Amino acid sequence: MRRWWLSVLLFAAFIGLWQLVASLPGVDNLTLASPAETLRAIRHDHALLVDNMWVTLEEVLLGLAIAVLAGAGSAILMHLFRPLREAAYPLLVASQAIPIVVLAPLFVLAFDYGIGPKLAIVALICFFPITVNVLDGLRSVDPELLKLMRSLRASRVATLVRVELPSSLPFFFSGLRVAATVSVIGAVFGEWAGADKGLGRLVLLGNNQLQTPRVYAGVVILTLMAVALFALVTLVERVAVPWKRGGSPA
Amino acid sequence: MQTDLEAPATEPLSSSEDAVAVSGLARRYRTRRGEVSALEAVDLRVREGEVLAVVGPSGCGKSTLLELIAGLQEPDAGTLSALGHAAAADRLAACAYMPQRDLLLPWRDGLGNAALALEVQGVSRKEARRRAAPLFERFGLAEFEQSPPSELSGGMRQRVAFLRTLLSGRPVLLLDEPFAALDSLTRGAMQEWLAEALAHEPRTVVLVTHDVEEAIYLGDRVAVLSPRPGRVVAEIAVPLARPRGRRRDAIAAPAFAELRHRALEALEG
Numbered sequence: 001m002r003r004w005w006l007s008v009l010l011f012a013a014f015i016g017l018w019q020l021v022a023s024l025p026g027v028d029n030l031t032l033a034s035p036a037e038t039l040r041a042i043r044h045d046h047a048l049l050v051d052n053m054w055v056t057l058e059e060v061l062l063g064l065a066i067a068v069l070a071g072a073g074s075a076i077l078m079h080l081f082r083p084l085r086e087a088a089y090p091l092l093v094a095s096q097a098i099p100i101v102v103l104a105p106l107f108v109l110a111f112d113y114g115i116g117p118k119l120a121i122v123a124l125i126c127f128f129p130i131t132v133n134v135l136d137g138l139r140s141v142d143p144e145l146l147k148l149m150r151s152l153r154a155s156r157v158a159t160l161v162r163v164e165l166p167s168s169l170p171f172f173f174s175g176l177r178v179a180a181t182v183s184v185i186g187a188v189f190g191e192w193a194g195a196d197k198g199l200g201r202l203v204l205l206g207n208n209q210l211q212t213p214r215v216y217a218g219v220v221i222l223t224l225m226a227v228a229l230f231a232l233v234t235l236v237e238r239v240a241v242p243w244k245r246g247g248s249p250a
Numbered sequence: 251m252q253t254d255l256e257a258p259a260t261e262p263l264s265s266s267e268d269a270v271a272v273s274g275l276a277r278r279y280r281t282r283r284g285e286v287s288a289l290e291a292v293d294l295r296v297r298e299g300e301v302l303a304v305v306g307p308s309g310c311g312k313s314t315l316l317e318l319i320a321g322l323q324e325p326d327a328g329t330l331s332a333l334g335h336a337a338a339a340d341r342l343a344a345c346a347y348m349p350q351r352d353l354l355l356p357w358r359d360g361l362g363n364a365a366l367a368l369e370v371q372g373v374s375r376k377e378a379r380r381r382a383a384p385l386f387e388r389f390g391l392a393e394f395e396q397s398p399p400s401e402l403s404g405g406m407r408q409r410v411a412f413l414r415t416l417l418s419g420r421p422v423l424l425l426d427e428p429f430a431a432l433d434s435l436t437r438g439a440m441q442e443w444l445a446e447a448l449a450h451e452p453r454t455v456v457l458v459t460h461d462v463e464e465a466i467y468l469g470d471r472v473a474v475l476s477p478r479p480g481r482v483v484a485e486i487a488v489p490l491a492r493p494r495g496r497r498r499d500a501i502a503a504p505a506f507a508e509l510r511h512r513a514l515e516a517l518e519g
Contacts, residue, residue: 144349151320151347152418154370162366166357243356243398 033213038220041213048202053221055197059115059187060225063122067179070123071130072172078131079138079164080156096128100186104193118190118198125186126179133175137168170244173237180229184222269422269454270296270319274328276479277314287479288314292328294473294482298421301448301455301492303469305462305513311480312458313350316424319456320347332422346420350427352411354399360410361386361395367418385413389447405436409443416451425457429464438497441467445493462513467500468492472509474516484516 015035021027022034033041042049074092078085100121107117141164149159191200203218237244275292278285288311296302306312317323318330321341329336332344346367354363364386365378373381386395391409399407408428415423428444429437441464448455448468459465465472466488474484488509494500501507 142353144351145353145355147317147322148347148349148353149370151322151342151345152367152370153342158370162369163355166355241357243400 030210030212033216037213038216041211041217042220045214045217049199049217049221052197052199052202052218053225056184056187056191056199056222057225059118059122059190059198060183060229062115063119063186064126064176064179064183064229066119066123067126067130067183068176071127071175071179072134075131075134075138076160076165078135080160085135092128092131095124098124100125100189104189107190108194113194113196117193118187118195121190121193122183122186126183129178129182130172130175133171133178134168137171138164140171141167169241170237173233173241177230177233177237180233181226183229184226188222268295268331269298269300269333270294270302270456271331272315272319272328273330275315275318275325275330276327277311277318277323278326289318289325290479290481292475292480292482296422296454296456298454299452300470301457301468303457303459303465303472304475305459305465305472305517306475306480307477307517308460310475310477312460312475313426315475315480316347316426316456316458319422320345320424322347344420345422345424346415346418347424348411348415348426348428350430352399352407354402354407354410356399359396359398360391360402360406363399363410364413364417367414371419382413382417385416388450389413390443403436404432405440405443408432408440412444412447416447416453422454422456425455427459428457430460437461437464442493442497444468449493462510462517463501466506466509466513467494467497472513474513476519483519484513486512486516 019035022029022032022037029037074088078088103124104117104121107120111117111120145163145167146159149163154162187198188200188203191198192204195201199218199222203215203222206212206214206218272292272294275289276287277289278287280286292315294302294304304312304315314323318325319332319341321332321338321343324338330341332341335341335344354360355366358366361379361382362375365373365375365382368378368381369375383395386392389409389412391406391413394402394406394410399410402410412425412428415425429440432440445468457465457468462472466486469488470492471488472484472486473482474486475481476483486509490500490505
């Protein structure tokens with residue numbers, strides 16, 4: 001309970017500091033919009049922001065879904081086939097080292113102007129934390145438990161389905177939480193490389209047109225979107241993994 | 251050293267009534283400090299329907315012995331058979347192994363954990379629960395069918411783990427210190443419970459323990475192992491009918507005290 005109050009207090013302090021810095025005499029209001037100006041922009045451009053928000057949210061959710069399927073799927077395959085794990089792990093790490101910002105325009109060239117390149121970028125960013133965490137989860141099952149399953153003469157699939165997958169669920173959700181927060185950044189990169197809709201594009205456009213409050217309004221909504229996704233994943237985890245209560249901070 | 255070995259090494263490897271036969275068994279482990287011998291020249295046989303209690307100091311290779319019989323490990327020397335089969339896969343099929351820790355799955359309720367043994371054999375989830383339910387009732391777990399393991403006491407958890415072992419349907423049960431983690435009061439109650447359970451569901455049992463009283467109270471025969479490397483230094487027959495009633499009464503009997511004395515003598519060397 002006390003920690004909850006501390007969060008509110010810290011948040012209020014941050015807003016206060018932001019307002020203070022923005023109203024300092026030397027600060028150009030083309031570089032920094034105050035919280036009050038940002039709020040005004042959110043109110044004024046409400047319809048515009050919401051329309052673009054749905055576009056970005058769709059990119060984020062679909063991209064995440066692709067990353068979950070591809071990430072969990074390849075983690076399971078890598079877990080079941082050791083040679084594949086050893087061969088693919090360096091590639092997996094390399095996929096994370098790719099500078100997405102550079103890659104994004106190429107994706108637009110390859111996939112056209114539509115939602116395709118955005119999904120590819122979101123999925124590429126989110127794939128890594130999910131795969132690595134699920135793989136770690138599958139590999140960290142109590143060896144005694146595997147011995148018990150062996151003595152029960154459980155098949156490879158039965159052990160996977162009844163023991164390894166359930167016990168890797170908390171790891172999966174850790175990965176998904178990280179993925180959910182970075183997915184929004186991925187969508188913004190995707191839109192910067194070429195888009196006609198979305199909050200990322202709106203922010204970029206606002207920047208070019210010196211509409212600083214609108215830029216800040218877009219950033220605030222993008223941030224809220226990431227926080228909401230994080231909270232949603234935490235909530236789903238509570239329902240799906242009831243035996244690990246209070247394991248991770250919400 | 252004086253031994254009470256009843257089977258000379260020259261006897262045929264396994265006779266037909268031996269559910270478990272172990273002969274000249276040795277198991278070594280390679281560690282950073284070189285080779286460690288866990289078991290050396292172990293000979294044991296267990297007749298069908300008999301409860302053999304194996305007692306020994308900690309680290310004498312008792313658990314290794316069970317894993318070898320169970321088919322989870324292969325020996326470095328000697329022969330093993332369960333129900334007349336020597337191959338590891340056949341031993342796995344003949345024996346149900348109950349590890350020291352209950353290893354209940356936290357995402358399954360009590361009944362679901364016991365039913366796991368049936369499910370992995372291809373029985374549907376619903377049917378497995380239906381078949382496990384009567385055992386829950388019979389063995390004092392009726393109200394805990396839907397409780398998650400975290401809501402069960404240590405004794406209850408061991409009962410569920412034992413039922414899981416029983417439900418695997420194997421003729422030979424290998425129990426690895428099933429009550430070692432329990433407090434002494436609960437342990438006594440669980441020993442009585444196990445004696446009753448085996449009276450209802452007779453099985454060939456190899457029970458490993460470090461508790462001499464537990465070994466005598468539950469076993470038809472007690473095999474005493476030496477400190478590492480484990481060897482059988484004595485075999486003591488327990489000429490008392492099973493089940494042996496209340497544990498506190500059984501332990502107080504003069505015949506029991508005399509057996510305990512012999513076992514401790516062998517154990518302490």
